[in-house]
Amino acid sequence: MSLELSPEDALRLHVLLAGELLAVRLDEGARTLHALTPKGEASIRLNPVGRVERYFQRVRELLGGHALGSPGGYPVHLRRWTRMGQTSQARLESLLKLGAPEAVMAVAHAPELTDELARRVWWAGQNLAPPEIARAMLAHPAVRAGRMGRTLADYLVEHLPFEADPIAALQSVRVVLAAGLLDAEQREQLWSKGKRRPHYLIGFLENLPDELPPEPPRALPGKLPETPAARLLARCYSGAGQSYLKAAELALEKPPAHEAVYLLLDLLGRYFAAGRDPGALPVPPAEAVALDALARLSQADAEPILTRTTAIGAQMRRHLEPLFASIIGHLAVLRGGS
16 A cells, blocks of 8 residues: 555645746655745645655655656656766756656756756755766856856855865866856956865866966067967066966976876877977977977877776875876976986
């Protein structure tokens, strides 16, 4: 015999579902259903009959039947569709009415996400993984351009000191800088923190390579030819370029895990891409060699090392020391060192 809701709960839930519902959040610990409506928030204190987890499953079945016409809650076929990005706008709205964590995460990652849906997801996902949800949603252009963009960016910056996983922290820095929603003071504070947490600097190298707080520039040698390599040299010698080189050195000294290494090497290879075979540049041979070597960098340089180890942190960096020492040496040459 199937478990039925208590008469009081059934009445309250049916009254709630008879109105306009935007999202649902279930708190089994507090035995409460929270609802987001056009008029604000509402909550229903539930009175479980029998086992609490089974009772809440019955509540989810009721929500699923109302939102999707599926009495089973969040159907298996919908899990497959949402993961493949095959979900309509109307379906996304319905998923947020299920009180199902997986449905909330699916909407957060959906390509069709809008600013309004992001607002509902942010409300519905409070008890899930807010940093992961914020990163996923801030990657959407519609969210960046909407009201939720700044809210999510501010949250990720404020949460950074509490993020124990350095790769998750790196992803947060990357997404907030890519969104371009931080003010000058926030960017400066984040840049300063990168001196103690060099993996933050990778986000700056990726998204603001020519807008970094400048170091003293170097004087360009003689008259440069009109070539891509010469323009790259001028870029490196500029105040922002010298800052880029210094930040890259710091980031190479303490990458926390494989993902950071791969990303960093790819970024350096793209930045210096025009430096292959610099030829007629009027620079010392060591600088020409540095430009050419850095232009050929990619994650492939680290793969033979990292595919043979699961080590992270200091132990991983010991394996990479011969490779990184050479790269840091080339960067130092372009900063005017020997």
